[in-house]
Amino acid sequence: xxxxxxxxxxxxxxxxxxxxxxxxxxxxxxxxxxxxxxxxxxxxxxxxxxxxxxxxxxxxxxxxxxxxxxxxxxxxxxxxxxxxxxxxxxxxxxxxxxxxxxxxxxxxxxxxxxxxxxxxxxxxxxxxxxxxxxxxxxxxxxxxxxxxxxxxxxxxxxxxxxxxxxxxxxxxxxxxxxxxxxxxxxxxxxxxxxxxxxxxxxxxxxxxxxxxxxxxxxxxxxxxxxxxxxxxxxxxxxxxxxxxxxxxxxxxxxxxxxxxxxxxxxxxxxxxxxxxxxxxxxxxxxxxxxxxxxxxxxxxxxxxxxxxxxxxxxxxxxxxxxxxxxxx
Amino acid sequence: xxxxxxxxxxxxxxxxxxxxxxxxxxxxxxxxxxxxxxxxxxxxxxxxxxxxxxxxxxxxxxxxxxxxxxxxxxxxxxxxxxxxxxxxxxxxxxxxxxxxxxxxxxxxxxxxxxxxxxxxxxxxxxxxxxxxxxxxxxxxxxxxxxxxxxxxxxxxxxxxxxxxxxxxxxxxxxxxxxxxxxxxxxxxxxxxxxxxxxxxxxxxxxxxxxxxxxxxxxxxxxxxxxxxxxxxxxxxxxxxxxxxxxxxxxxxxxxxxx
Numbered sequence: 001x002x003x004x005x006x007x008x009x010x011x012x013x014x015x016x017x018x019x020x021x022x023x024x025x026x027x028x029x030x031x032x033x034x035x036x037x038x039x040x041x042x043x044x045x046x047x048x049x050x051x052x053x054x055x056x057x058x059x060x061x062x063x064x065x066x067x068x069x070x071x072x073x074x075x076x077x078x079x080x081x082x083x084x085x086x087x088x089x090x091x092x093x094x095x096x097x098x099x100x101x102x103x104x105x106x107x108x109x110x111x112x113x114x115x116x117x118x119x120x121x122x123x124x125x126x127x128x129x130x131x132x133x134x135x136x137x138x139x140x141x142x143x144x145x146x147x148x149x150x151x152x153x154x155x156x157x158x159x160x161x162x163x164x165x166x167x168x169x170x171x172x173x174x175x176x177x178x179x180x181x182x183x184x185x186x187x188x189x190x191x192x193x194x195x196x197x198x199x200x201x202x203x204x205x206x207x208x209x210x211x212x213x214x215x216x217x218x219x220x221x222x223x224x225x226x227x228x229x230x231x232x233x234x235x236x237x238x239x240x241x242x243x244x245x246x247x248x249x250x251x252x253x254x255x256x257x258x259x260x261x262x263x264x265x266x267x268x269x270x271x272x273x274x275x276x277x278x279x280x281x282x283x284x285x286x287x288x289x290x291x292x293x294x295x296x297x298x299x300x301x302x303x304x305x306x307x308x309x310x311x312x313x314x315x316x317x318x319x320x321x322x323x324x325x326x327x328x
Numbered sequence: 329x330x331x332x333x334x335x336x337x338x339x340x341x342x343x344x345x346x347x348x349x350x351x352x353x354x355x356x357x358x359x360x361x362x363x364x365x366x367x368x369x370x371x372x373x374x375x376x377x378x379x380x381x382x383x384x385x386x387x388x389x390x391x392x393x394x395x396x397x398x399x400x401x402x403x404x405x406x407x408x409x410x411x412x413x414x415x416x417x418x419x420x421x422x423x424x425x426x427x428x429x430x431x432x433x434x435x436x437x438x439x440x441x442x443x444x445x446x447x448x449x450x451x452x453x454x455x456x457x458x459x460x461x462x463x464x465x466x467x468x469x470x471x472x473x474x475x476x477x478x479x480x481x482x483x484x485x486x487x488x489x490x491x492x493x494x495x496x497x498x499x500x501x502x503x504x505x506x507x508x509x510x511x512x513x514x515x516x517x518x519x520x521x522x523x524x525x526x527x528x529x530x531x532x533x534x535x536x537x538x539x540x541x542x543x544x545x546x547x548x549x550x551x552x553x554x555x556x557x558x559x560x561x562x563x564x565x566x567x568x569x570x571x572x573x574x575x576x577x578x579x580x581x582x583x584x585x586x
Contacts, residue, residue: 123386212423216486218384220437220493221413230436234427 056304063297071301075267077283079298080291086298088280088305093268095279095306098183098258099251101272102190107244109191110198118206119228130203137196145260148189153180153261160184160273175271181263183277189257194247201246205239206232238321245317252310255281280306330357330527331397331414331496333378338392339556340373340382347373349556351392353546355497360519360528362538362565365548366580370557371531372420374548375499378529379415380408396496413441416495420502422482424474424489430457431470433485437493452492460488461518480511487518491526498522500530504537516541535581539569547577 064071066084074087113133117126157180167173213231222230233240258279264286265276284299291299333355340348348370355361363371376382377390380401394401401411424433434453435443443449453470457463462484466477474485483503490498500519504512519528519541532538538545546562561574572578 210423212419212421213425215381215384215419216423216425216489217436219379219381219412219417219419220440220489221409221411222440223409226440230440231425234425237427 053304053307056300056307059297060301060304061297063294064301066294067298077266077278077287077298079295084294084298088302090266090268091278091280091283091302092305092309094183094262094277095252095281095309097270097272098187098190098277098279099248101184101187102194102251103244103248105188105191106195106198106247107240110195110243110247111202111240113195113199114202114206115228115232118203119224119232130200133196133199135196136192137200141193141254141257142260144189144193145257148185148257148261149181152189153185156180156182156185156188164273171270172272175269175274177275178273179263179275181261181275183262183272183274186258186261186277186279187272189261190251190254193254193257194250197250198243198247201243202236202240205236205243208239209235241317241320245314248313249310252306252313253281255285258282259285330525332357333497333527333529334393334395335378336393336395338374338377338390338394340370340377340390341388342385343387345554346556348377348548349558351559353559353562355527355529356544357527358523358525359543360523360530360541361544361546361562362542363529363531363546363548364533364535364538364580365557365560366550367533368553368557369548369550371548372501373557375501375529375531376417378497378499379417380411381417383408413437413493414495415497415499416490416493418483418486418490418498418500418503421506422479422486424477424482424485426473426475428474429471430466430474430477430485433474434488434492437489441493456488456492457485459491459522460484461514461521462488478511480507480514483507483511483515484518487515487522491522495526497527497529500528502531502533505533512537535569539565545569547572547574547580549576549580 063079063084067079067086068083069076069085069087071087073089074085075090077086077091078084079086113129117130117133121129157178160178160180160182163173164175164178168175209232213235214227217227217231259282262277262279262282263275264278264283265274266278269277280302284303287295288299335354336352338348338351339346351374363375365371373382378394378401380390382388382390390402392402396414400406401415424430425436428436431453434456435449438449438452443452454463454467457466462481465481466472466485474482477485483506487498487503504515507515516537519530522528523543530538530541542565544562545565545568547560547568548557549560550557560576561568561572563573568577569581572581578584
C-alpha cells in the first residue's frame with residue numbers, strides 16, 4: 001500500500017516537472033526531488049535516534065560516576081543521599097515483569113478479537129466492534145491511571161486475596177501484604193492499554209491474507225477454524241509478532257497509569273500480588289520533580305536502560321520474524 | 329471412486345444479481361467435461377456451485393439441485409465442508425500455501441481428514457506428487473517452500489494437493505490460464521491420465537484445449553450485460569466442434585463473436 005502511494009507521488013512530481021519545463025522531459029527533476037526528500041527523512045530519523053542516545057549518555061555519566069553502588073545490580077534508589085546509592089535492578093525487573101505479564105494477557109485476547117472481527121462477526125457488527133477497539137486506544141493513559149487507582153485497583157484487591165488464598169503455592173501468587181496496588185493490577189491495566197494496538201495491527205494483517213489461500217483451504221474441505229489455522233495464522237505470523245512487539249514497546253514505556261497505580265516499595269519481589277513494585281518509567285515520573293543534580297542524572301541513566309531494553313526487544317522480534325522469511 | 333453429477337434447475341445469485349439461470353446437465357464419471365463460453369457467462373460461478381464454494385462469497389446463494397450419484401449436495405442436512413472433501417478444486421492461479429513446504433502443501437488436506445501417521449502421509453504424498461507428474465522434479469526438496477516452484481510446477485502441486493484426499497470429482501477453473509505452453513501441455517497430459525480415476529470438470533477459455541482434453545463440452549452464453557448466464561448446449565466434444573446444434577455455439581467456436 002505504501003509503495004503504491006509512493007509511486008503515485010512520484011508520478012505526480014514528475015508530472016509537475018514536465019509542466020514547468022518547456023521541452024519534453026522525462027521528469028528526472030521530480031524523481032530527484034523525491035529521492036532526496038525520502039533520503040532526507042531517513043537521515044533525520046537516524047539523527048534523532050542518535051541525538052537521544054547522546055543526550056542520555058551525556059547526562060547520565062556524571063551521576064553514574066558519583067554512584068557508590070553497582071548501577072546494574074543495586075536494588076535501592078537513593079541518588080539524592082550522600083553518598084548517592086542507586087541501581088536499576090528493581091526498576092528493570094518491575095518494568096519487564098509488568099510488561100511481560102501484560103503482553104501475556106493481551107496478545108491472546110487481541111488476536112481473538114481480530115479473528116472474531118475478521119472472520120466470525122456479521123459485517124455490520126464487525127465494523128462497529130473494530131471502531132470500538134480503536135476507541136480504546138484513544139483513552140488517555142491518565143484516565144486509565146485514575147480508573148486503576150480508584151476503581152479497578154480496589155476490585156483487584158479481592159482478586160489478589162483470592163489468588164493468594166488458594167494459589168499461593170504458585171510462587172508468583174505467594175507472599176504477604178497482598179493488595180490492589182500491585183504489579184498484577186498494573187499488568188492488567190497495561191494489558192488493556194496495549195490491547196487495541198495489537199488487535200488493530202493483527203486485523204490489518206488478516207486483511208492481507210490472500211483470498212486465494214483462504215479459498216484453497218476451504219476447497220480442501222477445511223472448516224472455518226481449520227482455514228484460519230491453515231491459511232490465516234501462518235500467513236499472519238510475522239505480522240502478529242510485530243504487533244505484539246509494538247504492544248510490548250508501549251507497555252515498557254507506559255508511565256503515568258503505572259505510576260498512579262503502583263504503591264512504591266523497594267526490593268525485587270516475584271510476588272506480583274504484593275502492594276508495591278516499581279517500573280523505570282513510573283519511577284522517573286514520580287521522582288523527577290524533587291530530584292537533585294545527581295538524582296536527575298540517575299533518572300536519565302535509567303531512561304537509557306529503558307531505551308536499551310526496548311531496542312533489544314525490537315531486535316529480538318525482528319530476528320524471530322526473519323527466521324522463517326523464505327516461507328512468507 | 330468417480331461419481332456422476334446431475335444438475336437440475338440450478339440458479340446462482342450474488343446478492344440481487346442473477347448470475348446463472350436454470351442450468352440442467354449431467355456430468356459423466358471418468359470423463360472430462362469442458363465448460364466454454366465468453367467471459368462473464370457464469371462458467372466459473374457454475375463450477376463453484378458444484379463444490380459449494382459459491383456460497384463463501386458474502387451474499388451469494390444457490391437454488392436448484394446438484395446430485396452426486398444419489399446424494400443432494402444442497403440437502404438441508406449436508407455440510408458444505410463435507411462436500412468440499414469429496415469434490416476437489418484447482419484454481420485459475422496456482423495457490424499453494426505460501427507458509428508451507430511442498431510436502432506440507434500436499435499433506436494439508438490429509439491432515440484435515442485426520443491422517444497423522446508419518447509413514448502413511450509419506451506414502452500418499454509420494455503417490456499424489458507422482459500422480460501430478462511432479463515427483464521427479466521435487467523429490468529432493470520436499471521441505472522447500474511450495475511457493476518457490478515455477479508457476480507450472482505450483483499448479484501441479486495444487487493438483488497433487490487436490491488429489492491427495494482422493495476426491496470423487498475434480499473441478500478445474502481455467503487451470504492453465506496463468507501458465508506457459510509447455511506447462512499447459514504438462515497439465516493437459518495430466519488431465520488425460522487423471523480421467524481414468526476421477527470425474528473432471530474444466531473451465532477453459534482456450535477452445536483448442538477444450539477440444540484436446542475433453543469428452544463432453546458445454547457451451548455457456550449470456551444474452552447481454554447484466555443478464556444471467558445460460559447453458560446453450562452440452563454434447564460430445566467432437567460434435568460441438570464440428571456440428572453443433574445451436575447457431576450461437578457455432579458462431580462462438582468459429583470465432584464470430586466472444
